[in-house]
Amino acid sequence: MRLAEALRVAFDALRANRLRSILTMLGVIIGVAAVVILVAIGSGAKAEVEKQVQGLGSNLILVVPGSLEIGSTPTASRLELSDVEVLGRAVGNPNAVATTVQSSESVRVGDRSVFTTINGTNETVVNVFDRPIARGRYISASDVDTRRRVAVLGSTAARKLFGDVDPIGRQVTIAGVRFRVIGLFTDVGSTFGVDRNAEIHVPVTSAQRLFGVERIDALAVKAPTIESIPDIQRRILAALAEKYPGDKFSAVTQTQILGTIGQILGLLTLVLSAIAAISLLVGGVGVSNIMLVSVRERTKEIGLRKALGARQKDILLQFLIEAVLLTSIGGLIGIALGVGASVLAAAVSPLPAQISWWSPLLAFGVSAGVGIFFGVAPARRAGRLDPVVALRTE
């Protein structure tokens, strides 16, 4: 029997039991759509993180207390402001060391107010991180030394607080304390729905007084070249070990952070995909079940076809094609739904879904494969039916 003819017969059979075919497909549809969506979200999240970490600037080493490995517990920071100088000496360039202490505070201008991240930083931030200033100026060394109450605003913070008014030179009230706006950042992207343009930077010394803390959260060191990174990491850790004997610190590059985050996201995607794959498997079992019912229902037809000259192979192929058609159509619908849902999620929610070219192809391949795998047993049963017995069936 020709393939085209077998396809037509299979189509007719599926059409004849339309509702049953659709319900059977549903299992495959849901499984495939789930795989496509979860892979899209997983790879989207990974791409987003990579973009963000890369956006931090090149040859950057972040210094944080504790260990950055998966499964380690966060450690309370013992870093303090004087460590900026310690590291400056250790790496031989005080201008390459930046610091930050963060807290979320409410910020008010007149009757407008926002709740956002306040970053206490020093003057080296514009050098160490790629954070260009659009207008005005950044925090200076003397701002830090004299605990001046000045602030640099991201574009979202500026728009929410000042609307169309030019904020430079005006006052903002951060946690009840008044600061003067001295500069505006150039726009940057957002991470997982957290808008970095909503950030406000103030001198680290003013921030510490404002938050009532002595600590700093993290240090960042810019290495002059990629080759110098391992050496600088060693020097940083040595300097900190000397000052804080027995404490653990991490000095990591973007590549290492990316690796760690990639590992976490990869694992997460794998687990979610495995769950989705189970639903695909259940869908496949449903297909197998329905094919067995179909073979039983059409025993007489099989007997007749055999009497008229159908070979075992012809009957097997006919039912296998029917099963594969069922899962392939389900797979295509599932892909369409999955891609649609991913695009929608990326557009209206903070989930950074990203469709990769291979995931729909893989999903289609897998669903067709499910059809073959779960269709073979019923199809073989059909092919082996004894025509005499089959014809006698009522």
Add this chain to the structure above:
Amino acid sequence: MTRSYDLEGGLVVDALRGASLRIDRGEYVAIVGPSGSGKSTLMHLLGCLDRPTSGQLLIADRDVSTLDDTELAQLRNETIGFVFQSFQLLPRITATANVAMPLVYRGTNRSERNDRARAALEAVGLGHRLDHRPTQLSGGEQQRVAIARALVSEPTLVLADEPTGNLDTASGTEVMHILEQLNAEHSVAVVLVTHDNDVASRARRRIRLRDGVIESDDGAHLSAVNTS
């Protein structure tokens, strides 16, 4: 030939206990006998739907027992046409598609299949029913579609199992006419199994089975003479 079935519990049923017969091209044979006499078993053996337990079956000089399933399917497809008591038409497809089905398994292309199916339907007087589905046809018409399906592959042997069993007298007579005409005009051997004495009496040769053996065969010596 003999044919026995192993039933559950080690029971062996001898459905056919030794039947020898020869059917020549163009013969018209009725197989009669009470229920359980082995008629259907003999039919299935002749139709290559089943193999004898012992003995030999030669169809067109080929020993059926030496053929595998695929060769057997091909032999059925090319040499044998079936007509069943309950018509055995697929309800979802048209008369033409039903008739064309044997050609599908021969690999004939679609337009030729349709042409030959139409011609076969016209030959049984159903040229006006080409695109009807079996459910839209009367019993007599359905059996004529089934005969057209048996004809379309130009077989040398047509096996009809109680072809009039589900039909009223008028339709039954019509179907018998067509089978006789087919036998006469195309020199196709027609073997029919029947309970109906009227139907059996129209055949030129009657084989009577009882308890798995041939009780009488009024054409046996004739065909032996013819072929010797």
